Amino acid sequence: MHTPKEHAIMAVELAMRLGADAADAVSIDDQETNVTARKGRIEAIEQQRQHGVGLRVFVETRHGPAFATASTSDLSEAGLRTLAEQTLAMARISEPDPDAIPPVGAEHPSADALRAWRARHPLADNPWTMEQAREAALACEAHALAYDSRITNSEGAHAAFGTTRTGYAASDGFAAGDARASVSLSISLVAGSGDAMQRDHAWHQAASQESLRKPEALAEEAAERALKRLGATEMASGRYPVVFEPRVASSLLGHLLGAINGRAVLQQRSFLAESLHRRIFPEMVHIIDDPDHAQGLGNRLFDGEGTRCRRCTLVEHGELRTFLVDRYAAKRLHLPALGHARRGLTGDISVGTSNLICQPGNRTPEAIIGDIERGLLVTELIGFGVNPVTGDYSRGAAGFLIEQGQIRRPVQGITIAGNLATMFAELAELGNDLTWFGTSAVPTIALKHMTVAGQTRSGNDA
Amino acid sequence: MSPLPPLPVDASILQRMLDRMLPAAADDGDIYLQRMCSESLALEEGRVKHVAASTHQGLAARVVRGEASGHACTDSLDTAALMDTARAARAIVDDSNHPQIARLHAHKTKATLYPAEHPALDMDFGARRACLAAIDTLARGLDTRVCQVFASLNVSHSEVFIARMDGALLHDVRPLVRLNVSVVVEQDGRRETGSFGGGGRQTLKQLLDTGAAERFTREAVRLALLNLEAREAPAGTMPVVLGPGWPGILLHEAVGHGLEGDFNRKGTSVFARRIGERIAAPGVTVVDDGAIPGRRGSLTIDDEGTPTGRTVLIEDGILIGYLLDRQNARLLGMQPTGNGRRESYAHPVLPRMTNTFMLAGSESPEAIVQSLQRGIYAVNFGGGQVDITSGKFVFTTSEAYYVEQGRIQYPVKGATLIGSGHEVLRKISMIGNDLALDPGVGTCGKAGQSVPVGVGLPTVRVDELIVGGTEVGGA
Structure with a gap:
């Protein structure tokens, strides 16, 4: 068995031997187990193992570099050779782009930096056993169902664990691997009955x-949330x-990331x-991307192009300090590449953050709400009604x-x-309740006002 | 007995897997083997900048007993990995008795609903690149305010083999093509966008021979220019007229998800235990039909091998059916409806929609729009979402007009409409004679899985929906 890093190296070497002018590859080996407990019994066990290699091949033409990407799940030598041949053939019929950046000469982490990183972030193995996952899911669901008689049903508790190993190699000689483990527990509950x-x-x-x-803490949170929603009406x-x-x-930070994506800007x-360099938030707003944070699940040393990830400030004193760029957008927007390139097995490079942190404010959410005469506390959003071009x-x-x-x-x-x-621009206040959600940390955010649509007639809720 | 189709894995290995993984206590079980390839080309800034392809294969094994199921998958197709996969799926049932499993045999399905050849067979990369370049030229030539053009062509080809507990081996080859055009226009510093797309289970040539490239491009430009004129949408409760075709997303969100078998078997849907009850106005008949040739949501057989067909969900306003896979059908004491679907071998089967639409009524579309004293006429939409437990659903307009005294006044910006699934269909007071299906753009998300779907609707009037604009107190 080869490691993902070895598979990536093999794919790049094959492409170069076949005549590519430059190439890079990512490889993934992902193992995940999901256990669902519902109504006191194990209802589903899902185990999956997936792997693959994604290859990007560049050929030089008179009009600049041309490239293509392809991926396969067949990691045999014959499979990788077919992949290399296919990608090269596609690159040769692609349209050259003078701005395209072959994977050569990125600011890679040094061998010392890689070693130091590995020492601090050892390759992790499965964080749970099947038995532990079963117990956690069963305990979580049982606690939730017993929490209150108005909890009437459950969509089950899900315990998941797994390890993802990745590898990256480029034709300039850089190659590295990474591995991360993750464990999660979730529960979804129903309170009340009928309509x-x-x-x-x-x-x-x-x-x-x-x-x-x-498990018990999660069960209580889900139960409390469902119970508090009973009797909801319009306003x-x-x-x-x-x-x-x-x-x-x-989600508001997500919309910000979409809007400062260098590709979208171009x-x-x-x-x-x-x-860029304009004030888009009030002065108290600071947003950073930290690729090495004790609480974040998005830690990384290098990005999808092998560029070393740097801690960076996206918003400082409300001012937008940078767009998120890969090497291509960096070149065209005249910005430094700070390690924001993201790469899946298929498709082109995109951008993203590692651990995104919106710095908290000073007051509790209760104090912020306490100042509001009449308003709305939002706990759930549905739908996709955001226009990235206009911001509508x-x-x-x-x-x-909220009243009085x-x-x-x-x-x-x-x-x-x-x-x-x-x-x-009219963000009113940030709470002191910074909360982590895997790869981002956000406090309560209060906005001065928005339009709420509900009943047209002013109802009995005054 | 007809011969087995050529398999990526030796049939004797599949037989051994079935023998080992299905104990006597199992109610059901199957092996799902899939080979998929996809190719995409995307144009931006006047150039085809992205050329991508992928080839993936894998196998999933499933064992079902009562409400429980074990699911395991692998993309290594060597014998050791396959036997490990069978063992992992089997772990859900504690029973060491193994009955004799029937010999694998080819199971003939009905006539297929789509061509089996690779959908890009007649169009190599060069021809596809030329098609995208022509779209770019056309869009920029249509109006000088067009400043960005994006166009993409995606083709995929998925071959599936399903080996069932009864020894039946089923085979389906599924093409899917999609063309998308999107433009950005600019006027006096204001930028707006417009998009249009479509496709289905057909070859690329079949799609393009209908003139899709030019039609989609003209639509994308028209919508973007229209958005330059759009004013703030009103906020509040008002009547809404929905145009034909893609606005059928109303049905998908308002009732479709809530009628999926898993939520009803578990009792978490607002429609649970309501078969036989009136949930829509008289005249409203809603069906899910996976057997329409060539449609994006169509399947010859579903991902459990059940032939698809037309399932009536609501007949003349009365709830009469659910969307069912094999497991939920058995638990509910009903028949599977051919709605057991999975995104790929790496995802478990769930009951899902195919093509969901309302049958036509008798009113003329013009009369329905003219009936609006003050309200919104929504012709096209972006995406939507639903909470199947509270029944609240949303969908967001992408082309809509403010109407007063039966006359269209002006286009309004994209606004989210919100309603309750168990109430909205009772508020339908007029149904048009112009049923249309969408152009082939729908992708439905559930439990992290995406599957292609279709929707359809005639023009309808809904007497009351909440329109999520920004203008309080009328436009």
Whole structure:
């Protein structure tokens, strides 16, 4: 058995031997087990093992480099040879792009840096056994069902664990491997019955069993969330202050990342395309990307092009400091490549962050809500009503009506709408409750106002 | 007995796997073997910058007993890995008795609904590149405000083999093609975008011979230019007229997911135990039909080997059926409907939609729009989502107009519409005579799995939906 790094090296060497001018490859070996407990019994066990190699081949032409990408799950020597031949043939009929960047001369981590990284982040193995996963799922679900008589049903508790090994190799001689383990536990519960049913969930993911939240704690969170939603109705349409709890606030950061994607900027598909070095948030907002953080699950030493990942500030004192770029976008936008290239087995390079952190504020969410005369606390968002070109935003929401600084009652069946540029600029306050969600950490985010659509007539909720 | 089709794995190995993995206590079990290849070309900034291909194969084994199922998959097809996979799937059932499994035999299916050859057979990379270049030229020539053009051609070809517990071996070869065009336009510093796409289970040549490239490009440019004129959408409760075709996403979100067998067997859907009840206005009949030739959501057989067909979900307003895979059908004491689907061998089977649409009524579309005193006429949509437990669903307009006194006033910006699945179909008061299916763009997500689907709708009037614009108190 070869390691993913060895498979990546083999694919690159084959491509070069067949006549490529440059090449790089990623390889993945992924093992995952999922266990579902429902109504006190193990309802499903899923085990999967998947592997593959993705190859990118460049050929030089008079009009610049041309390239293509291809992937395969056949890792035999014959399979890799077919892959190399196919990718090279596709590269030869591709259109040259003078700006395309062959995988040569990226700012790779040194051998010393690789060794030091490996020492601090040892190759991890399966963090759980099947037996432990079964016990955790059963314990979580049992605790949730017994928590309150109004918890009427369960969609089950899911325990998952696995290891992903990756390898990268480029024709300039750089090659490295990485491995990460992950363990997660989630539960989804139903409270109430008939038309009044409400569902909510809790989820946690960690790199090791020790840092995973306890099954009982997750069960209680999911149960409390589902119970608090019972009796939810609409609210009257209007302009209100809107508070996003951390688990939905993270979606606002997602929209920011989409808008500062260097490729989207080059393609004029972003409402922030002209906002570099401009103030897009109020002064108190700081957002960083940290590829080496004790609590983050997104730690990495190098990116999908072998570029060393650097800690970087995306937003400082509310000002946009950089776009997220791979080497191609970096060249065209005249920005440094800081390790944001992402690469799957298939398709082209994209960009992404490692551990994205929105620095918290000073006050508790309760204090922030306490200042609101009449507003909305959002705990769930559904739908895809975000236009990345204009920033126009309109999504379905559920949460709680705030009145005189207090949570008054649950609401659902409403929409919240605005424009992301205005929402960002008019961000009112950040909570002190920084919460990690795997690879990002976000506090409560309060916005000055958004349009809530619900009942047209002002109902009895005044 | 007809001969077995040529298999990527020796049939005797599959037989050994079935023999080892299916104890006497198992209710069901199968092996799913899949070989997929896909190719994509994408144009941006006047050049075909992305050329990509992938070839993947793998096998999944499944053992089912009662509500429990064991699922294991591998993409190593050597004998040791396959026997490990069978053992892993078997771990869900604690029973050491093994009955004799029937000899594997080819099981003839009905006539296929799509061509078996590779969908790009008649169009090499050069021809596909030329097609994208022509789209770029056309779009830029249509209007000087067009500043960016994106176009992509995707083809995939998936061959599946299903070996069932009864020894039946089923085979299906599924093509899928898709063309997408998207443009950015700019005027006086305002930028807007418009997109259009389509395709189905057909060859690329079949799609392009219909004039799809030019039609999609003209639509994308028209929509982008229309968006330059769009004003803020109203916020609040009002009547909404939905146009024909893709607005059928209303059905997919409002009732389709809620009628999937797993949620109803578990009792977590707002529609659970409501068979026989009125859940829609008289005249509303909703079906799921996976057997329409060439459609994006169609399948000759589903991923458990069940032939697809037309399943009536709602008849004249009364709920009469669910979408069922084999396991949920057995647990509910019903027949499978050919809706057991999986994204790939690496994903478990779930009951899923195929092509979901409402049958036509008798009203003229014009009369339905003219019935609006003050409301929204929504012609096209982006994506949608549903909470099947509370029944709340959303879908977001991509082409919509504000209407007053029965007359279209102006286009409005994209707004999310929200309603309750168990209430919205009761509020349908007019059904048009113009049923249309969507152009072949739908991808449905459930439990992390994406599958291609279709939807359809005649023009309908919904008396009350919440429109999530930004203008409170009317436009």
